[in-house]
Amino acid sequence: MTNGESTDLSGVEDPRYAGFPPGFFKRVDPSSDQNFYSEPRMVTHIDSEAISAVGELYQELQLTGKVLDIMSSWVSHFVDPPTDLTVLGMNEAELAENKQATSWVRHDLNMNPKLPFEDGSFDSVVCCVSVDYLVRPIEVFDEVHRCLKTNGVFVNSFSNRCFPTKAIRGWGQTDDRGHVSIVGEYYRLTGPWVDVRAELRTSSSALGDPLFAVWGSKK
Numbered sequence: 001m002t003n004g005e006s007t008d009l010s011g012v013e014d015p016r017y018a019g020f021p022p023g024f025f026k027r028v029d030p031s032s033d034q035n036f037y038s039e040p041r042m043v044t045h046i047d048s049e050a051i052s053a054v055g056e057l058y059q060e061l062q063l064t065g066k067v068l069d070i071m072s073s074w075v076s077h078f079v080d081p082p083t084d085l086t087v088l089g090m091n092e093a094e095l096a097e098n099k100q101a102t103s104w105v106r107h108d109l110n111m112n113p114k115l116p117f118e119d120g121s122f123d124s125v126v127c128c129v130s131v132d133y134l135v136r137p138i139e140v141f142d143e144v145h146r147c148l149k150t151n152g153v154f155v156n157s158f159s160n161r162c163f164p165t166k167a168i169r170g171w172g173q174t175d176d177r178g179h180v181s182i183v184g185e186y187y188r189l190t191g192p193w194v195d196v197r198a199e200l201r202t203s204s205s206a207l208g209d210p211l212f213a214v215w216g217s218k219k
């Protein structure tokens with residue numbers, strides 16, 4: 001590890017990565033995420049219709065109680081925020097600004113996929129427009145599963161936009177349908193999860209950012 005480069009152990013030690021092509025979890029910019037996310041970005045990464053689609057899905061799934069938002073920022077997109085929302089991400093200023101959060105933690109999931117929470121701590125976990133940045137998604141999904149209560153739901157939502165140099169190469173090399181398959185594969189390889197679903201949550205005829213979601217519940 002030299003000059004701020006993060007250790008990229010993806011695809012090395014866990015046999016569940018064997019089905020992905022070589023280099024799938026590498027990135028154009030392999031340097032530490034701490035550098036890339038050091039300055040706060042008080043922006044939204046998808047348009048207002050896509051943001052509404054995220055909030056509507058969270059409402060439909062009745063995400064209440066104790067909820068964890070991983071790879072979070074200053075916004076979590078809930079229509080009705082849960083009573084207890086922990087947000088985890090890279091930039092302290094963004095996380096501290098999150099008005100829906102009741103607590104926040106700075107944690108680099110690419111350096112250390114282990115979540116700093118007890119087993120069965122959360123009723124649900126969400127990850128919005130960020131799953132494409134994970135270089136060790138299998139370990140992160142394992143950890144989310146561990147931290148969820150039985151029947152707790154894990155929701156991933158994403159669009160067709162990203163920071164291209166920080167997304168894994170496998171994400172950049174495929175399309176919307178491929179992205180849904182990639183995230184579905186993460187659920188298949190971890191868990192056990194039940195009732196795994198994938199949907200386009202914005203109108204297929206809309207001109208704005210599409211919003212896809214894949215979610216499943218801890219068995």
Ligand SMILES: C[S@@+](CC[C@H](N)C(=O)[O-])C[C@H]1O[C@@H](n2cnc3c(N)ncnc32)[C@H](O)[C@@H]1O
Nearest residue numbers: 033045071072073089090091108109110128130
């Ligand atoms: C595109 S933004 C999405 C933020 C937020 N979820 C939203 O819906 O607006 C990507 C987020 O992923 C987080 N992130 C990127 N790499 C990360 C890592 N290695 N560990 C934890 N969080 C990370 C960043 O802090 C950033 O807030």
